[in-house]
Amino acid sequence: MNQPQSIVVEFDAADVRRDFPILAQEINGHPLVYLDNAATTQKPEVVIEAIADYYRSDNANVHRGVHTLSDRATQKFEAARESVARFLGVSDSREVLWTRGTTESINLVAYSWARQQLRTGDRILVPWLEHHSDIVPWQLAAQATGAEVVPVPVTDRGEIDLDAFDELLDDRVRLVAVNHVSNALGTINPVEEIARRARAAGALVLVDGAQAVGHFPVNVEALGCDFYTFSGHKLFGPTGIGVLWGRGELLDAMPPFLGGGEMIERVSFAGSTFNALPFKFEAGTPHIAGAIGLAAAIDYLSGVDRAAAAAHEETLLAETIARTADIPGLRRIGAPTRSAGIFSFVMDGCHPSDLGMLLDEQGIAVRTGHHCAQPLMERLAVPGTVRASYSMYNTLEDVEALVAGIRKAHTLFS
Numbered sequence: 351m352n353q354p355q356s357i358v359v360e361f362d363a364a365d366v367r368r369d370f371p372i373l374a375q376e377i378n379g380h381p382l383v384y385l386d387n388a389a390t391t392q393k394p395e396v397v398i399e400a401i402a403d404y405y406r407s408d409n410a411n412v413h414r415g416v417h418t419l420s421d422r423a424t425q426k427f428e429a430a431r432e433s434v435a436r437f438l439g440v441s442d443s444r445e446v447l448w449t450r451g452t453t454e455s456i457n458l459v460a461y462s463w464a465r466q467q468l469r470t471g472d473r474i475l476v477p478w479l480e481h482h483s484d485i486v487p488w489q490l491a492a493q494a495t496g497a498e499v500v501p502v503p504v505t506d507r508g509e510i511d512l513d514a515f516d517e518l519l520d521d522r523v524r525l526v527a528v529n530h531v532s533n534a535l536g537t538i539n540p541v542e543e544i545a546r547r548a549r550a551a552g553a554l555v556l557v558d559g560a561q562a563v564g565h566f567p568v569n570v571e572a573l574g575c576d577f578y579t580f581s582g583h584k585l586f587g588p589t590g591i592g593v594l595w596g597r598g599e600l601l602d603a604m605p606p607f608l609g610g611g612e613m614i615e616r617v618s619f620a621g622s623t624f625n626a627l628p629f630k631f632e633a634g635t636p637h638i639a640g641a642i643g644l645a646a647a648i649d650y651l652s653g654v655d656r657a658a659a660a661a662h663e664e665t666l667l668a669e670t671i672a673r674t675a676d677i678p679g680l681r682r683i684g685a686p687t688r689s690a691g692i693f694s695f696v697m698d699g700c701h702p703s704d705l706g707m708l709l710d711e712q713g714i715a716v717r718t719g720h721h722c723a724q725p726l727m728e729r730l731a732v733p734g735t736v737r738a739s740y741s742m743y744n745t746l747e748d749v750e751a752l753v754a755g756i757r758k759a760h761t762l763f764s
């Protein structure tokens with residue numbers, strides 16, 4: 351009797367890596383080890399080509415021209431919106447708005463929803479582990495309305511304290527703004543559960559998905575949130591383009607964020623009326639090449655086994671944790687149960703930025719500092735960390751290079 355054989359799916363990271371031309375280069379005489387993916391991801395050749403092709407062959411302004419090129423550009427631009435809608439599991443692509451990125455998306459909601467809706471005494475719950483982009487826009491909206499931004503406690507492991515969250519969740523809470531994955535620690539937050547509880551308490555939920563979409567598939571309907579946002583550049587796409595998805599009835603009721611061309615129905619000095627979704631929120635000439643490049647990135651990802659890629663990233667993180675465990679004075683910051691490929695750490699006697707520079711001399715790119723999450727650093731009582739963040743194209747050799755680099759730093763500094 352044969353036991354059923356378990357099939358081990360090997361993810362071929364080296365093969366994926368070859369699709370990204372920048373990764374073939376040397377930095378400071380060493381092969382590039384790019385471990386700053388939480389800041390921005392690299393771009394596959396097909397994305398670079400899609401952008402170049404657009405400018406070479408189709409460039410024209412969208413939605414306005416009667417001519418063929420404009421029509422072609424518009425078709426590609428709107429097809430890109432459809433791609434994003436499918437990517438997020440959204441059935442109506444009019445709910446997908448183009449922005450410059452996560453930061454602008456959150457500001458859009460803070461201006462067009464929060465400033466209109468919030469009153470004195472209302473509350474916005476924001477966990478301690480948020481990126482500054484998901485804190486400051488709410489503080490500005492709170493200042494303007496008399497509402498209050500209330501932090502949700504985080505445990506020493508770097509996870510949202512759900513009991514404390516429940517205690518804060520009363521009828522003053524109008525919005526919960528939470529990241530799907532922490533950019534500083536890699537914590538994968540239980541946003542589905544958070545959204546369920548928040549909505550049951552009558553609050554809306556905005557999920558900052560900037561760190562999530564590059565690591566695993568996301569379906570906003572299944573998450574049950576009201577707004578979801580991400581940036582193209584952390585999803586193997588270009589900078590300067592991002593997405594805000596919002597529930598249609600919410601977006602319909604929100605006033606425009608920016609005024610200008612494209613977003614109007616009719617303009618007169620007696621008063622102007624506004625265009626329908628999504629154009630109401632897209633004043634001026636959009637980042638057409640960016641949208642097309644982002645769609646190319648999404649298309650590229652459809653050819654990647656994403657579950658295997660996520661498992662591969664988990665392996666890289668587990669190997670990093672295991673191989674650094676015996677380095678004296680090295681301490682991982684946060685220990686989330688579910689983590690998306692981020693290793694954040696400090697080392698006694700070695701300032702994070704010194705370690706970062708030493709690694710750079712060996713061709714290893716990491717991030718050091720507070721990672722735009724100063725409240726979290728304060729909560730975890732560290733001034734900053736060194737952060738290695740993995741993506742699907744990183745390999746076990748990258749982990750080995752990092753660990754060797756840290757060991758070298760350790761001998762130099764201790």
Ligand SMILES: *Cc1c(COP(=O)(O)O)cnc(C)c1O
Nearest residue numbers: 451452453481483529533560581
């Ligand atoms: C990067 C990041 C942001 C900001 O994204 P931008 O592209 O700079 O607008 C916000 N939140 C998280 C969790 C991020 O990782």
